[in-house]
Amino acid sequence: MTADESRRTGTGPEILRTALRRNAGAMSAGTVLLGMYQAGETAFPIALGLIVQHTMRDRSPGALALSVAALAVIITTVSFSWRFGMRVLQKAGTTEAHRWRVRVAGRGLQPVAADTGLKSGEVLTIATEDADQTADIVEVVPLLVSSLVAVLIAAVALALASPWLGLLVIAGTVAVLSALSVLSKRIGSGTREQQARVARAGAKVADLIAGLRPLHGFGGNHAAFRSYREVSGEARNQAVTVAGANAAYAGTALALNALLATAVTLLAGRLAFQGAITTGELVMAVGLAQFIMEPLKLFSEMPKYVMVARASAERMALVLAAPPVTVPGSGRPAADGGLEIDCVQYGSLRKLRFHVPAGEFVAIAAYRPGAAADLMALLSGDVPPGAYEGTVRVGGREAADLSIDALREHMLVNPSNGEVFAGTLRTNIDPAGGARLVAEAVEASMLADVVALHREGLDHAVRDRGANLSGGQRQRLCLARALAADAPLLVLHDPTTAVDAVTEQLIARNIAGLRGGRTTLVITSSPALLDAADRVLVLDDGVITAEDTHRNLLGADEDYRLAVAR
Incomplete structure (x- = not known):
């Protein structure tokens, strides 16, 4: 990392921005590929609706063969774009996690200690789990963008059939994300506390291992184990709290997404019954209503992962931005000075x-x-x-x-x-x-x-x-x-x-x-x-x-x- 990048990693958001800026190329490629994946997924029900509409009208074997070929192209695009897109992003994320692990470890091994207020076991947790979770931002952003692409394509396709359908998708997506943003903030604060408690438990384990022999020697092992049990119990309780918040988040997201999909299906059925849309457009709308649940689910989960990544980045900043305990000079001792x-x-x-x-x-x-x-x-x-x-x-x-x-x-x-x-x-x-x-x-x-x-x-x-x-x-x-x-x-x-x-x-x-x-x-x-x-x-x-x-x-x-x- 350059000196300029080192100066820009004083806070959690700065660390995340550094990770994003450093992997802009890989993220762009991954976003394009995942966008193609989501576009292909969205195109499948659209193509299916068009096939139904034209087949019922033309009833031509040639048109049917052409339709099957178009579906094969869509399926192939979906398969390969996802595979190669995730390969690019996972490689970038793994490399980015490695960089942060090395930086945190290097900071801990510097000759002049940093004034972090953390034990060595806590620094170890930051150099492993927090570095990995921070690097997840490299995958999260392209997934977020590609999910947004899918929602927008679905909204445009539905709007072409009926403006009311497109408007319902846009309004419903905004409402779902607004409701989930409140829960994601709670998850972020709970995750920060959980990570701190887990790190303290790790530090206690490191202390116990280092002092196990003398503890056995004077019979203090039982008291030490009780102390660790208390610290570990606090970490467990906080983990249960965060798991409850995650479960509430996931359940709420699933319910809201299902509600939106149901609303789209019912509105499409009503419009078809009134003759406002064709049978093919109804098939397309029903298919998109089912499909849209997946990108919406992915889209609604991304803020949670962003909050977790930010919490981990802020913990890394405790180590990377901590000032040294002392500022050394530049002199050299005399060989015979004692x-x-x-x-x-x-x-x-x-x-x-x-x-x-x-x-x-x-x-x-x-x-x-x-x-x-x-x-x-x-x-x-x-x-x-x-x-x-x-x-x-x-x-x-x-x-x-x-x-x-x-x-x-x-x-x-x-x-x-x-x-x-x-x-x-x-x-x-x-x-x-x-x-x-x-x-x-x-x-x-x-x-x-x-x-x-x-x-x-x-x-x-x-x-x-x-x-x-x-x-x-x-x-x-x-x-x-x-x-x-x-x-x-x-x-x-x-x-x-x-x-x-x-x-x-x-x-x-x-x-x-x-x-x-x-x-x-x-x-x-x-x-x-x-x-x-x-x-x-x-x-x-x-x-x-x-x-x-x-x-x-x-x-x-x-x-x-x-x-x-x-």
Whole structure:
């Protein structure tokens, strides 16, 4: 999508206009073909009436054969125009849905998060269901136009037989659509609420899946499932409400269309009885009265689909038009600048100040998990600059002044709950396929035994979220990925909590060896990692209260010894 198109997708109607403008060619072709289909359908009862009229008058075999040939041409036109018209429109609609899915997914994956107020599960629903429903507008408009063509042809044909018949069709169509427009608005508002509730239920499912293991661990799964049942029940109730509105809409449309068709048939019968129209015109009128129900039904349903498409487009606009949480700068960090936290106050952090020089391996022993989490959120960029006081400097430059690409190249922040993706061990360690230290990272993270267990080695398949790996294996896989990236500045948070003490000791020693000469910060309570660090900073009550080597702190600080000794 061009930059100009990106600027024009700030609201739901703008998104719909973009979809229509981008598929104007396909929609024009589809409209012509579907118009031919509807015209052919309309021509069938008209031709049948003319055949009856001329056959009764001429009684000629040649005229009958010509009439049969004309009907065959009409049937062929109807069949092929519908088939090719829908093929063109469905291809355009599928392609358009793909474009919007990619745009929404790309927006969600941008380095700078958008201020949407939505959970990841809600964004997923918008990127799938809402994108598909928005793209339906590509099919809806040609169907709407072709149905209108059919109604107009029928009205003109009936008007030629009797102006009263044509006037009845036009007036009846306007009355039907006016009555249904009220219901379509109700469906649109109900659908928006339904989509929001379904998205919230999807977000709850995503949260449950991500936290299922710890939920089972402390027995919180039943409470979590009850919470999901409530959210899902709300979505179900709203879906029932919308289904009721849809049923009322469909029933009303069918009743009104049938009433109009009946009125046309009765008026045509009366006119024929009075001799105002011929027998052939009566046959044509009765046939058109039956036929007109289908395009009228289609025509009356289209406003509902337009409202649904608009509701979905407005939900997509929540993601696409959301401003970024922060506006990054354009600078680059110095290669030997290290990391500096200067008088930072955020969450439980109170005027926090420390410096990690380039090439040093520093560990932070945080007595309170909340302080570690706040520090990790700060370093990972989840906290916009305006939400905290103080300064974070990376490579000698303020983080707010750095471009996202430069910051990501220089500093890698690896959380304790890193994600594992469906694929292979290799693609999880080296997603981009360009890492130089894959083998070294596998050895350092003690993942070599997992690789050796499988004949495929690093090409062993990994299921979604690492479902076929143990907790320790998943943690070591995430650590291997962080080490393989070989970032100038690496921040790790509790990278060994799921492994045994012996493996933890080896990993700590390996990290120190592999990261020699590279800046490394580890936030941990692991004695092995604290001992491997050049120095340890004690984070207590939001500030650094002590600084020394692990062994010196063990001998001199009773609180430290009680906090980290195992």
